[in-house]
Amino acid sequence: MKSAIIQLPGLNRDRDMIAALTRISGRAPVTVWQTETELPDVDLVVIPGGFSYGDYLRCGAIAARMPVMQAVAEKARQGALIMGVCNGFQVLVEMGLLPGALMRNASLKFVCREVKLEVTNANTAFTRGYQPGQVIRCPVAHHDGNYFADAETLKRIEGEGQVAFRYAEGTNPNGSVNDIAGIVSDSGNVLGMMPHPENLIEAAHGGDDGRALFAGILGKAA
Amino acid sequence: MIKARVTVTLKNGVLDPQGKAIEGALDALGFSSVGSVRQGKVFDLEIEGADRAKAESDLNAMCEKLLANTVIEDYTVSVT
Numbered sequence: 337m338k339s340a341i342i343q344l345p346g347l348n349r350d351r352d353m354i355a356a357l358t359r360i361s362g363r364a365p366v367t368v369w370q371t372e373t374e375l376p377d378v379d380l381v382v383i384p385g386g387f388s389y390g391d392y393l394r395c396g397a398i399a400a401r402m403p404v405m406q407a408v409a410e411k412a413r414q415g416a417l418i419m420g421v422c423n424g425f426q427v428l429v430e431m432g433l434l435p436g437a438l439m440r441n442a443s444l445k446f447v448c449r450e451v452k453l454e455v456t457n458a459n460t461a462f463t464r465g466y467q468p469g470q471v472i473r474c475p476v477a478h479h480d481g482n483y484f485a486d487a488e489t490l491k492r493i494e495g496e497g498q499v500a501f502r503y504a505e506g507t508n509p510n511g512s513v514n515d516i517a518g519i520v521s522d523s524g525n526v527l528g529m530m531p532h533p534e535n536l537i538e539a540a541h542g543g544d545d546g547r548a549l550f551a552g553i554l555g556k557a558a
Numbered sequence: 559m560i561k562a563r564v565t566v567t568l569k570n571g572v573l574d575p576q577g578k579a580i581e582g583a584l585d586a587l588g589f590s591s592v593g594s595v596r597q598g599k600v601f602d603l604e605i606e607g608a609d610r611a612k613a614e615s616d617l618n619a620m621c622e623k624l625l626a627n628t629v630i631e632d633y634t635v636s637v638t
């Protein structure tokens with residue numbers, strides 16, 4: 337599988353994501369700078385985490401209006417897999433590729449810790465490496481991960497199985513409604529999640545619970 | 559030159575933890591009469607030209623496309 341990773345000023349988890357994709361797929365992703373207007377021929381596009389444009393205006397808001405994001409939206413329409421982690425998730429909601437919004441953590445504090453995630457829907461292109469209902473460990477590091485959607489949207493995404501990951505065992509770190517940690521688009525080919533699976537892929541990280549996500553996407557056994 | 563002010567506020571029903579924190583701090587300062595605080599944003603813009611109607615319509619488009627996240631925020635535009 338060929339992948340691309342979007343780079344913007346202020347992102348800082350791009351190297352971790354490149355390392356994860358390279359180790360698990362055996363092939364380095366193509367890096368694409370924000371001013372590009374076309375994406376290479378790839379099956380997976382990743383928007384990594386960080387603080388694009390210093391989180392000015394709203395997290396992900398400026399990044400979402402950069403030229404490359406039109407190409408990302410076009411790829412999404414064509415059915416390619418798009419994954420946004422942390423700031424990448426914030427960018428995807430700002431682009432309107434995913435429903436809802438990510439607001440300041442309810443505690444008002446930046447959280448950097450490990451949480452438990454329930455794989456709520458293991459039947460997506462991104463979560464098929466896991467068992468339904470499986471609980472995994474995953475690190476989070478963010479200030480604005482408090483997922484919000486109005487009641488009607490919430491009902492729809494819950495009903496359609498668009499909630500991919502939920503914070504489990506009382507570890508919701510940010511006040512997200514329904515403990516939502518990650519969602520997929522109604523078409524199923526766009527995933528946004530606040531936790532960082534790329535930071536838990538080998539023993540040296542203290543665990544490899546994130547590995548099955550990449551392995552699942554890449555169509556390999558975990 | 560047209561001067562304009564855009565005000566962006568959270569929609570009713572959207573929790574505002576920052577407003578809550580400010581509310582608590584005001585209370586700590588002795589302003590016990592404060593019932594609630596909602597935090598918002600203000601943008602002051604200078605628009606070239608003299609066509610106020612066009613400026614207003616452009617400003618609304620700017621709010622829809624960038625200045626506000628209409629999932630969680632409302633906006634008002636005032637041209638002075």
